[in-house]
Amino acid sequence: MAISDPEQAFRQTSWAGLRARLFHLYFLLRRPMTLGVRGLIHDRTSNSVFLIRHTYVPGWQLPGGGVELGETLGEALTRELAEEGNIALTAPPVLKSMHFNRRSSRRDHVAFYLIESFSQTAPKLPDHEIAEAGFFPLDRLPEGTTPATLQRIAEVFGGDPASPHW
Incomplete structure (x- = not known):
């Protein structure tokens, strides 16, 4: 009616x-659901990837973090790359996969991006959040690289299928 x-x-x-x-x-x-972003920054010239080591969690990992209220995935990724690596995107990143991060919480998800077009204004120096950061050749990743980081690298460069879990 x-x-x-x-x-x-x-x-x-x-x-x-x-x-x-x-x-x-x-x-x-x-x-409540949490959402995060991580970026695999690949320097094609040196065939290396950018990794960080936080001051508050063990292991080398991909830069990234949580999506803030009112922020898009792209904005969060741009912010995190600048904060954790002095890295700026020079072309849109490629969304490779989405993952459920059950180790973090029962409602945490991570958007995983591949970045091959970028600039770095200066090497990232240690601060209160980042203990170390740098580019590492794919065949010489640092000891202590996290399993999730190794898995994402294998998915992108080794042809492994994308896992639904982080």
Whole structure:
């Protein structure tokens, strides 16, 4: 049945929108999901990849981090690369895969990107978050490279199928 009263139609539409926002808020509070980004920065000239070692977790890993409120995946990746490596994108990154990170939480997901067009303004110096950072040849990755990092590298360069898990 069509609604002929515009005011009644507006009230029903407004209630539906409010109800949708309330349900969204309820699910956000009950089942918050976290989303992160990681970038595999590959220097084709030297066939090396950029890795970081944090001050607060063990192992060498790909740069990246959480997507902040109001931020797109691309914006988060751009911010994290600048913060953790003094690296700027010079072309759009390639989204390679999405992963469930069950080690982090029951609702954490990571968007994994390949970056081959970039610039680095200066080598990344240690700070409160990053203990070490640098480019490493694919055949000489540092001892302590995390299993997830090794798996992502194998998926991109070794032809391994992308795992659904980080």
